[in-house]
Amino acid sequence: MSPWVSASADLENRLVTPADAGFPAALRDVRPAVKTLWFRGDLPRPDEPAVAIVGARAARLPACGLAAELAAVAARAGFAVVSGGALGIDGAAHAGALDAGGRTFAVLGCGVDVVYPDRHAALFQRIARDGGLLSDFPPGTEAHRRHFPSRNRLVAGLARAVLVVEAWQRSGALITARLARQLDRPLYAVPGSAGTDALLAGGKAQAVRDGADWLAVLTGQPRPILTPPAELAALVAAVRGGAAASQVARHLAVPLPVALALLSEAELAGWILRGPGGVYTSTEVTLAS
16 A cells, blocks of 8 residues: 655645535445545535446456447446446456546545555545545544445445446445445446346346446436347347246257257347356346336
């Protein structure tokens, strides 16, 4: 972890409490209550809508690219982007919002005068000038894994909606997702990873597949009708109401190994989800909701 090296006035450590007019109203419902909020740069404006885009630190490159794209879509639609400042999806979301000319806020699991991870030093400088660095930990506090659930409650609290781009079974992003549901924030997830697929299969989140779909969510427009490629259309239709691999094989009149290969391809592409008991369902059901 590296300390900040800057004499710039806009990078000083500042503090607000719930008694101050500038304290973000969205955080007043968060529990445990936020008693102090340190920040560098700016705070979200009262009239500034925000969405959270979060996900795994050890994210795949395509998922990071999608996170940046979805953050840019949100920024161009007038939303600030909130995330946790971490490697992987978080960093990609912050950078995507900034590159699109938007504002972004990083909620940290350390003091706002501490750079963690080290490689985000330049990114944090950009965030502090076109958004802000926020923390309920005092300056000088080093990052620790026990701090991240506290950070995640602020991420969920600041956002009007939360989008999980990629998450694994023990991903911290799933904590943010749970907190979002507790705060009645709409929850969205991109199909294609164990954590996001579990959210979708459990009916806890709605699916977002690409930028056009995300823009429709943000603007309240009808969701685009998405259709699978021709070679997977019959399979996706076969699992729309839920089906096991053996049922799919019979429906398609193909050997079971062929059906399993097609199911794997469709699952990797995000068209279907594998739920408990090996029952597959179509994400089209979620997208239409």
